[in-house]
Amino acid sequence: MTKPALLAVTDLKTSFLTERGPVTAVDGVSFTVRRGETLGIVGESGCGKSVTADSIMRLLDEKDASYSGSVELDGRDLLSLPETEMRKARGSELAMIAQDSMSSLNPVFTIGNQVIEAITVHQKMSQKDAYRLAISLLERTGVPDPEHRMTQYPHELSGGLRQRILIAMALSGNPKLLIADEPTTALDVTTQAQILTLIRALQSSSNMASVLITHDLGVVAEMCDRVIVMYLGQVVEEADVDALFDSPRHPYTRGLLASIPEIDRDRSEPLNVIAGRVPTLHAVPVGCRFAERCDFATDKCRDSAPPLEDVTLETEDMLAGDATPLKVRCWNWRDIPMNTIPATTTQAIR
Ligand SMILES: Nc1ncnc2c1ncn2[C@@H]1O[C@H](COP(=O)(O)OP(=O)(O)OP(=O)(O)O)[C@@H](O)[C@H]1O
Ligand SMILES: [Mg+2]
Numbered sequence: 001m002t003k004p005a006l007l008a009v010t011d012l013k014t015s016f017l018t019e020r021g022p023v024t025a026v027d028g029v030s031f032t033v034r035r036g037e038t039l040g041i042v043g044e045s046g047c048g049k050s051v052t053a054d055s056i057m058r059l060l061d062e063k064d065a066s067y068s069g070s071v072e073l074d075g076r077d078l079l080s081l082p083e084t085e086m087r088k089a090r091g092s093e094l095a096m097i098a099q100d101s102m103s104s105l106n107p108v109f110t111i112g113n114q115v116i117e118a119i120t121v122h123q124k125m126s127q128k129d130a131y132r133l134a135i136s137l138l139e140r141t142g143v144p145d146p147e148h149r150m151t152q153y154p155h156e157l158s159g160g161l162r163q164r165i166l167i168a169m170a171l172s173g174n175p176k177l178l179i180a181d182e183p184t185t186a187l188d189v190t191t192q193a194q195i196l197t198l199i200r201a202l203q204s205s206s207n208m209a210s211v212l213i214t215h216d217l218g219v220v221a222e223m224c225d226r227v228i229v230m231y232l233g234q235v236v237e238e239a240d241v242d243a244l245f246d247s248p249r250h251p252y253t254r255g256l257l258a259s260i261p262e263i264d265r266d267r268s269e270p271l272n273v274i275a276g277r278v279p280t281l282h283a284v285p286v287g288c289r290f291a292e293r294c295d296f297a298t299d300k301c302r303d304s305a306p307p308l309e310d311v312t313l314e315t316e317d318m319l320a321g322d323a324t325p326l327k328v329r330c331w332n333w334r335d336i337p338m339n340t341i342p343a344t345t346t347q348a349i350r
Contacts, residue, residue, distance in 0.1 A: 004075065005032035005033060005034050006033055006034055006035045006037075006073065006074060006176055006177060006209050007032060007033040007056070007071070007072070007073055007094075007177055007209065007211075008032045008070075008071075008072045009029060009030055009031050009032070009052075009056065009069070009070075009071050009072075010030050010069055010070045010071075010072070011028050011029075011030055011068070011069035011070070012026055012028070012029045012030070012052065012055060012067065012068075012069040012070075012071060013026060013027055013028055013029075013067065013068045013069055014026040014048075014051050014052075014055045014060070014065060014066070014067050015065070015066050016064050016065050017064045018064075020282055021282065023281035023282060024233060024281065024284075025048050025051040025233055025281060026048045026051050026052050026055060026233050027048075027232075027233040027234050027284075028069075028234060029048070029052055029069075029230070029233075029234065029235055030069075030235070030308075031228050031235065031238065032325075033177065033209045033210075033211060034209065035176070035207055035209055036203070036204075036207045036208070036209055037209050037210075037225050037226065038203065038209070038210045038211075038212055038223055038224045038225050038226075039209075039210070039211050039212070039224065039225070039226050039227070039228065040211075040212050040213075040214065040219075040220040040223065040224035040226070040227040040228070040241070041053075041211060041212070041213045041214075041227075041228050041230060042213075042214060042215070042217060042220055042227060042228075042229050042230070042256065043229055043230035043231055043256075044215075044231075044256075044274075044278055045215070045278075046232075046278055047230040047231050047232055047233065047278065048230055048232070048233040048234075049181070049213045049230060050181055050213065051233075052213075052230070053096065053179050053181045053211065053213055055067055055071070055079075056071050056078065056094070056179060056211075057090060057094065057096050057179065058078060058079070058083075058086050058090075059096075067079050073089070073093055073094060073176070073177065074093070074176065078094075088122070091118065091121060091122050091170075091172070091173045091175065092122045092173035092174070092175065093173075093175055093176055093177070094175050094176065094177040094178070094179065095170035095171070095173065095175040095177075095178055095179070096170065096178070096179040096180070096181065097163070097166045097167055097170050097178070097179075097180050097181070097183050098166075098181050098182075098183075099181055099182035099183065099185050099186055100186060101154075101159060101162035101163045101165070101166050101186070102154065102155075102159075102162065104166055105154040105162060105165065105166070106154070107153065107154055107155060108153075109153075110150065110151055110152060110153055111149050111150055111151075111152055111153070111154065111157070111165055112131070112134065112149075112150030112151060114165075114169065115134040115137065115138065115150070115165065115168060115169055115172070116130045116131060116134050118169040118172045118173075119133055119134060119137075119172045119173075121173075122172070122173040123172075123173070131150075133172070134146075134150065134168075134172075135147065135150070137168040137169075137171060137172055138150070138164075138165070138168050140168070140171070140202070141164045141165075141167050141168040141171070141198060141202070142164055142194070142198055143161060143164050143165065143168070149161070149165075158191075159186055159187050159191065160187055160188075160191035160194065160195065163183065163184070163187065163191075163195050164195070164198070167183075167195070167198065167199065167202070171202060171206075174206070175208065176208060176209060177208065177209045177210065177211070178199075178203070178208055178209070178210040178211075179210070179211045179213075180199065180210060180211070180212050180213065181213045182213055182214055182215070183195060183196075183199070183212075184196060184214075184219070185214070185215065185216075192219075196219065196222060196223055199212075199223070200223060212224060217256060217257065217260050218260065220241065220244075221241060221245060224241050225240060225241060226238070226239070226240050226241060226325075227239060227240075227241055227244045229244075229250065229252065229253050229256070231252050231278070231289055231290055232278055232279060232281070232284065232289040232290075233281070233284075233289075234289065234308075234329065235308055235327070235329065236250045236252050236253070236290065236308075236328070236329045236330070237249060237250040237252070237253045237327065237328050237329070238308075238325055238326065238327040238328075239325075239326050239327075240326075243326060245257065249311070249328040249330065249333045249336075250290075250328050250329065250330050250333065251290065251294045251295065251296050251330065251336065252274070252290050252293075252294070255274040255293075256274070258272045259272045259273055259274060274293060275293055276292060276293035277293075279292070285302070286302075286303070286304070286305065287300075287301050287302040287303050287304050287305055288301040288302070288305060288306050288329075288330070288331065289305070296332050296335075296336050298331070298332065300331055301331055301332070306329050306330055306331045307329065308327050308328070308329040309327060309328055309329065309330075309333075310325065310326070310327050311326050311327065311328055311333075312325055312326045312327070
């Protein structure tokens with residue numbers, strides 16, 4: 001029998017009250033993450049990746065945000081926990097690192113203050129023990145000269161070091177799940193690679209699961225076991241990472257993959273981009289949300305919204321009983337030949 005998932009997000013809907021009326025930024029998202037697994041979430045800007053992460057962590061201001069559905073971590077629904085319980089869970093059971101280390105760290109406190117605070121929120125221990133643990137966490141996350149760093153303020157550190165500090169703080173309570181929302185977007189390529197290598201090493205030594213949110217499909221290929229692709233608040237495809245890159249089914253996924261610039265491309269050639277724009281949440285199309293940008297759209301696509309179809313049943317692995325879910329939200333995925341050039345147009349970016 002397969003083990004129950006560590007995280008099971010079921011029909012998550014997150015809505016905001018805005019001046020122009022209510023919007024549903026995450027609209028019926030479901031996925032699971034197993035122990036030790038890394039799930040990637042990809043999609044263009046505004047498709048609901050951060051709102052999904054913030055909903056799992058329950059970090060949104062509940063004055064204007066509301067949730068429905070369930071987010072079960074080890075069988076306990078986080079969405080129905082009282083805030084005091086949720087506060088305990090944050091940091092100890094699940095933790096998040098965000099893109100912007102400068103705004104995640106408090107500029108007026110030293111690094112030492114903040115790492116020790118993160119430790120003692122969840123664990124009762126003397127200041128001396130907390131200090132020792134802080135030093136060992138900074139060592140584990142590759143911060144050189146940790147004793148000195150503990151006395152410094154956030155602005156005195158490079159972006160890469162600040163990100164390591166945030167990772168150390170996130171790990172301080174030994175969470176079962178780490179959510180990393182664009183953890184390396186603000187960093188240069190070398191530092192980015194170092195941070196990703198660090199996350200991967202820490203994960204394999206602790207069997208921690210992670211959700212990795214990124215624009216960068218190269219990062220997904222390196223880091224993730226499984227991927228969900230989001231478009232305008234919904235999951236449009238879910239697959240394990242090899243299947244996603246080898247045989248993307250949704251036209252949107254094909255477009256994203258075709259938009260990755262090739263290293264040896266002819267620079268006089270324009271870059272591929274997906275034509276058109278993501279519709280606004282105030283005017284969500286009645287049919288397929290991607291239809292107006294899709295080369296393969298038919299009248300049916302424009303008139304009625306396709307369900308997220310489980311296509312796992314059709315694979316041989318499933319017959320063998322060990323398949324990972326494979327899902328696609330498209331009326332026509334069967335009819336689009338696998339290697340058709342995706343729904344992209346070319347546009348010069350110079
Ligand atoms: N507090 C809020 N009030 C109203 N709308 C919001 C709020 N927060 C987010 N949204 C909207 O929800 C949608 C999803 O936003 P989200 O930040 O999750 O996108 P994203 O996929 O993380 O994008 P990016 O790649 O740029 O980080 C966007 O249309 C955004 O404008
Ligand atoms: Mg985001």
